[in-house]
Amino acid sequence: MTKTQTAIKNERTIYTNNVYGSVNYNSNLLKVSNNNKLGKFVSKGRHKNKYLYSLSLEERKTCPTSCFHWKTCYGNNMPFAHRFRASKNLLVRLHKEIKLLSIKHKEGILIRLHVVGDFYSVAYVKFWKKCYLSILIFLYLVILREIHFLRLETKL
Secondary structure, X not given: OOHHHHHHHHOOOOOHHHEEOOOOOOOOOOEEOOXXXXXXXXXOHHHOOOEEEEEOEOOOOOOOOOOOOOOOOHHHHOOOOOEEOOOHHHHHHHHHHHHHHHHHOOOOEEEEEOXXXXXXXXXXXXXXXXXXXXXXXXXXXXXOOEEEEEEEOOOO
């Protein structure tokens, strides 16, 4: 059985050595985008000069088995991406990081959810729904091939 077949069977990423818990991870979970197509910040339009951050969760482990790309996941070709385990601690850590980023970037930021991985629970969806002022969530819907921005208006 190949590594990909094993990952599919076990409902995990191929690159299990790059899956981290949020508690002992020594860097930020939210990374400034290093995607060549997207860049580190927005260069045009109403969000010009806002930084683009991204978050990766473990693919397949957080995805529905009905996903169209279950076997051909984008993450299959991302051996160096750091993926994070779904947990309550993840939400606590994200909360702290977003609060600090909102202080650092008073003009706002964009967060790309998810480079790999998916919304894994109702609590996780609610976390993003109730998050913070001036945060735009950047969603690229692969199936629709459209880009959507979701504005989350809430209390800190």
